[in-house]
Amino acid sequence: MFIKGDKVSVLDEAINGVVISLNDGKVTIEIEDGFMMTFFVNELIKVNNSNNLMDSIKSINVHSIAKEKEIPKARSFVKEKKDKHEISAPEFDLHIEKLVKNYKGMSNYDILTLQSETAKRHIDFAIRNRIPKIVFIHGVGEGVLKSELDFLMGRYENIVFQDANYQKYGLGATEVFFKQNSK
Known part of the structure; x- marks a missing residue:
């Protein structure tokens, strides 16, 4: 899932860092302040490299998004179902x-x-x-x-x-x- 050098972010905290080592479901990262911290794999998320913004923009398929917006979606609503013989309560x-x-x-x-x-x-x-x-x-x-x-x-x-x-x-x-x- 993660490899050494990946940029990661901690899910429930405002901490970002780089993966230093992986050991038995635990990941040690070096945070931006230079400290080492260890987290479980499920507490981290990989962060894409935002330095190359143009590559990220080029990968977006504009045509598929335009088609998605053209097709009207059916409205969904829940209607209360009643039996044929059921009369509404006073x-x-x-x-x-x-x-x-x-x-x-x-x-x-x-x-x-x-x-x-x-x-x-x-x-x-x-x-x-x-x-x-x-x-x-x-x-x-x-x-x-x-x-x-x-x-x-x-x-x-x-x-x-x-x-x-x-x-x-x-x-x-x-x-x-x-x-x-x-x-």
Whole structure:
């Protein structure tokens, strides 16, 4: 891989030097300050001689680069796949501005209480009507509402919940699944 006299650079440090000796997977180099240092082979990278810049420029194939730029590349994107029979889950936005028109006079406790009571009503409705899944949009914030929702949903036996689809909601939503009892 390396031979005596190769110019090398250390990968994780700003050290350059010339290979002096090779011994059992270790390379001793003389750094620019004149000191000798030993490194493992995988810690070094060979540096091309930059003195002959014109040779480096001539080796670039301009025609292939031009062709590469002419060919339009297909756009790639990931589309969420759904089953034919799957219906989208109802989404409930628990942001306070979506629940009440004027919340200016409300304390943080009042806001959190209203949000958690709204979530509880939606959960109870979903259980009564055998809805298999719902999504609560709570936002990221400081995580107070998310913690409150986790606590609330932990009190139910037939509920499993997880963070909702990141591509669709980011980190600010929770997906709730209801285990249906066969009656």
